[in-house]
Amino acid sequence: MDEQQRAALLFSQSVCALLKGFGYISENIQRVLNRQSIAFGTEDFNSLLRQYGIEYNDALTLLQGR
Numbered sequence: 229m230d231e232q233q234r235a236a237l238l239f240s241q242s243v244c245a246l247l248k249g250f251g252y253i254s255e256n257i258q259r260v261l262n263r264q265s266i267a268f269g270t271e272d273f274n275s276l277l278r279q280y281g282i283e284y285n286d287a288l289t290l291l292q293g294r
Contacts, residue, residue, distance in 0.1 A: 234290050238282065245280040249273055 229237070252268040259266055277283045281290070 241280040245276040
């Protein structure tokens, strides 16, 4: 995989995590409006970084081609 492909992979994984995070936010807002407790907390959002392999060290490793 060349540098451009690695960057594209990181970007696409970031977009996937962002969209899933927006879904979490949307669900939380809906639950708050219905006076229910939120479904997704800080750990759920942080786990998206791990799930999509875009934590800081993972991203650097990918971009460096290791």
